[in-house]
Structures are given as C-alpha cells and as structure tokens.
Amino acid sequence: MKKLSIADIAKHLHVSKTTVSFILNGRAQEKRIGREVVERVQKFVDEVGYKPNPLAKSLRTGKSNTIGLMVEDISNPFFASIARLIEDRAYKNGYKIIYCSTDNDTAKTRDLISMFRDRHVDGYIIAPPEGIEDDISSLVKAGMPVVLFDRHLPNVSTDFIEIDNLFSTYNATRHLIQQGYKKIAYITFANNQTHMLARLEGYHRALGESGYESFVKEIDFNQNDDLITAPIAAFLKKNKNLDAVFFGTNHVGACGLKAITELGIKVPTDLAVISFDDYDVFKLFSPPITAIAQPIEAIADSVITVLLNRLNTSSQHISSQSIILKTDLNIRRSSKTE
Amino acid sequence: MKKLSIADIAKHLHVSKTTVSFILNGRAQEKRIGREVVERVQKFVDEVGYKPNPLAKSLRTGKSNTIGLMVEDISNPFFASIARLIEDRAYKNGYKIIYCSTDNDTAKTRDLISMFRDRHVDGYIIAPPEGIEDDISSLVKAGMPVVLFDRHLPNVSTDFIEIDNLFSTYNATRHLIQQGYKKIAYITFANNQTHMLARLEGYHRALGESGYESFVKEIDFNQNDDLITAPIAAFLKKNKNLDAVFFGTNHVGACGLKAITELGIKVPTDLAVISFDDYDVFKLFSPPITAIAQPIEAIADSVITVLLNRLNTSSQHISSQSIILKTDLNIRRSSKTE
DNA sequence: GGATGTCGATAAATCGATTTAATACTGTTT
C-alpha cells in the first residue's frame, strides 16, 4: 500500500493531473473547472487521505515551508522556551523548524547558514553572533526573509526583535541604588554585541547619575561552567568591599550563585544580587533573586509574526521593522526591601 | 548569479549529467570513468562550489536526510540538553533534525507523526506518550527506523534507550532509609508509562523490604506550574508527619521545592528531599538537593548511534536492541549526612 | 567476417508535484 501520487488520483478519476492540481491548490474557480469535477476530486482525495509529496512540491515551487532557527544554545532555558513557542506557531502555520545552536561561534554559524541555504529554508530566525554581519547581509540581499532577535547587527538592515536592554539595567541598577547600595559590581560575558553593550551602558548610566564608581568583571564565554564560576569566585573574593552584584545574563547569574554559595556569602546581608533574565533557579534560590524578566511569549510571538508576514507578502519592499519590548523587574528578597 | 545545477556543470564541461552524477557520488571507479574526466569534473565542482540540490536528491532517492525528534517538552532542561547533543551528532553525520514537543498528548503526537511521515523523515527519535503504541507499530512495520528513549512501549518491538529507573529509585530510597527516615512520601505525575511505573516500583520495593508504609501522591500533568505546586503544597500540609519526600521528575521536583519554600518548611530539618533528574535548580537550592542524575551524554550518544546504525545498514532484519544505562545518585545536603 | 566482450560515456526515464501553452467544443458575431 504505497503512497498515492497525483498521477494515481488523476488516473483513477479519469481526469488530468493538471485538473487535480488546480483543484487542490484552490484555483478551481479561477481556472473555471466544473463544479461536478471539483466535487468528485475533493471527495476522492479526502477519502483516500491523499497528501501531495512536499518534496516534489518544494522542488517545483522553490518553497520548502521550512524556517531555520539559530540560537546561541538551545539548551539554555531562555532560548529553549522561545524555540518552543516559535515551533508551536510555525507548525500551526504549516511551517516546520530546523534549528541549531551557534555557540556564539562565527565560523560555526557561517557553516550553518550555508547549510540552511542549501536546504532551501524559506526564512531565517537568528540570534546572531559577532562578526556575522556580511553573511547575514548577503542573505538579506538575496531576498531572504531574516528576522534577528535578542540582539541585532547595526549595519544590517533587516527586521529584528529586541528588548529595551539599556533601560532594563538602568532601571534595575537605580533600584539597587535607591535601596542604599553604593558599591555595585556588574559581571558579564566579554562580548561586544548590541544587547550586551546596551546592558552595560544602562548600568554605567545609572551609576554615573549618582556619581558612583563602577566595578565591571568580564568573563570569557566557555562551554564548561566551572571556567565561568571560578573567575567569578576569584573576583568576589578579591573585592570584599562590594555590597551588590549585578549579573548580565542568566547563565552568568547561575554560575555566580554557585560561586556565592561556595564562598559562603550571605545574600542579601553580605551582598545584594540581581540578575538579567529570570528562571527557576532565581525563583527558588534562597533568598529568591531579583531578576529582569524578558517577555518570552511576546518575543516569540513578535518574531514569528514578523517572519510569517514577510513570507506571505511577496513584496520585499516593505522597509525593515524593529520591535523593542519592555521587560519586568521582578523584585525579590535578594536585596534590602527597605 | 543563481545556483548552478548539475546540467550547468555538465554543459560547461561538455560531459553528460550522468557522468557528473556518478563522479559526485563516488561511483566513478565502479562505472569506469576515465581518470582525466574525473579530475576535470572534481576541479570545476570545487571551484564553483557546486552543491547538489538536496530537494531534488531527496525526491529521487526517497531519503530526506532528516530525523524527526519528538520529546515531551523541548523547553524542559532534560530534553533540551539531549536535543542539543543529538542535534550536534546528527549534523556531523549529514542529518538535520526537525523537532517538536508532544506535551505527552496522544492526539497531538499522532498528528505530528503523520506530519513527519508526510515530510519523509528518514528516522524517528521519540519519547512516546501513552496510547501511541499502534501508531508507532505501524511506523515500524513500514520499515521506518524508530528509536524510543526515556521510556518504551512494551508491546512495540523497536530499539529503545532507557535508564535503570527501578534500581535508581530503589537505591535512592534505600539511601533515605539508611539515614534513618521512616515516613517517606513519593510525589509524581499520574502516568502509566514504563519509566514512571518502574520508578514507583523501586520506591515501593525499598520500603517493602524495610516494612515501611508508603505515601504516594499523584499529580495531574499540567502546563501551568501553579496547578502542580498547589496540590503538592496541599499534600505536604495534610501530611505533617512525613520526614522525607521523593520527587519523581525534575519538573515535579522544581514545583515541589516551590511548595516547600512557600510553606516555610526547612530542609532537611523538617523534611528530607530527594528528586529524580538533576539540574541547576537542585544544585543551587539551599541546601542543595540530592538527586538522581541521568547520564545525558550517554543517552544522547546511544540514541543517535543506534539510529545512525539503522539508517546505514539497510538490512532491516537486525533484531531490535535495548540499552539500559545507569544513573548516579548525587548525594547533597538535603538529608541527614549521618 | 561476424559474433562477443570491454571500455567509456550518455540519452532518456524517473521521482511527484506545478505551471505554461495548447486543444477541443460550444456559441456568438459579422
């Protein structure tokens, strides 16, 4: 019982493949195919559950109904959650997702982009690493719909979804200041991407307004958590005079908490803590950690909506749009509460 | 500058498409194509960076070089990590992954299987929900490579990778008993799948050996965490006499900790805690929670190795294999340490 | 010299759809 092809359907019903194809693609009216024929074909197709072979369809039409999703690390809860939501919406709209993790590695990303290209994906959703501008530009120039998220590339003109990073850290830092903290450190990954720079800038701006000194520690990104935890621990050990610390990402935050725990530092008595991104670890730590929560649903929703729009409206001449979303500061007991 | 096709290559070199195809597929020798021709073609192909259109290839050969991956929830850290590792190995072997979350919903899973089937995936990796036996059986009968993991279906004969669930909980429960705990509760999702039943059985067996009473609480699975946390809190409130609690999955564990925190229960003084699965939340909770760690790398590795084997050896008559992996009990300070 | 075989290469069929261009047929106009 092998799969039926459109030719089988046509033969069985004594009509041509063309007729069947037109009917299945809703062009019956336009092609003025008789009502009786349309009904006969529809009925039979439903009956045997015929589905066109998507490969053949893709080959002919050039559309693959596939979206390529590239994130930094799919096992990071932030990206995993977004992927999950995007996946759901994509499937509902007849698109499937193929995904991969870039590890923020430019060369790997380049390879992956070219792989996606070979696979004829219809559109790209990318959290781009540094140094990938040219590759993305050439995608865009080739007329490919590309939506960036989490960060953007200033010199590439394409759609992107971001959060208000600068204001988020500014606001959170102000919060610490208002609680009376004066020696506030900022620990983050060494990284020059828009979102990370903006976060750092927000921190600096808040401190600057109050005339406070800044303490920034940049950690090299590493797959091995121990190599993130160790330098944080060393930094905290060396700077005993700090009264608060701000972690720039969820991953740094988690490793930072590990360091804090290992050093036996008491939160918030010895040190107040705040982190970018929010997830279980922060909610369940004791005391629970104040964190900047990104609007995951809104991000995923915006991303897929923008991309689907591009995919459906063939006119490529809509100017690229950027959406900036707000974050929430979830205040918990990791700092003085007055 | 559109993509070159094999016809373009052939025309340019004044040879036939057939010749080019044979050479590109390494059948030059077998088809005794002249050394000179082979070199000329190779050189030109490298030069222009020609890559065969995978769609056309798939259409002709029937292979799509795609693996379908279905997990319960891709945003769960356990599944996300495994997906990440599988993805890496798959790409290295020329396969791409398309994935989706089943939510443990049989109907949704059925839809997804048929979608994967339509898409002509070459193989399936599935953490199956209940009631999906027949669908999977018919896949297997159709000669599709299917590897199950995390749990299996007793009546379906196909490859699967699992951990030793029964021994894991048995062993962990024994650990609690040896520490002197007598009133040990087991909280889990209401679920009749092999892995969950085995876990429960391990708990019962250990208690039985010591003649202790069992306290089992089953929670209905829900997307909304609050509807998991609430019944756990209610259960703990009602059974104040418990001295230890065993959570059957990471998700139940995380929600359980939330309940414990909200109720102000002290760990391990008021209540000892142990959980299946290990992740950041358990390591960073204070005190850190003893947990059964699944060997994520080994699981992912076994899964993809078994599947790639199936895909490469066309003989479908290898009897199906099952691999059972060991877990580690990571003992931490969430129970008396003697 | 005709049959047989080998070597090197290719024309044509195929996968399963979409789409273009063409074909009958009917009815209307001039």
Place this chain on the structure above:
DNA sequence: AAACAGTATTAAATCGATTTATCGACATCC
C-alpha cells in the same frame, strides 16, 4: 461561413537530481 470569444480540460515542460538501459568504438576470438 469564417472569425472570434469563451469555457472546460489537458498534454507537455519544468524543477534538479539519480539510475537504467543503451550506444559506439575498438579489441578479441573462432
């Protein structure tokens, strides 16, 4: 009656690969 215009349908080309079957030329054998 020739020309034209719709109407309903379809044959054939196309997408870009793989694969089967064939072909020409030249050497070998009886």
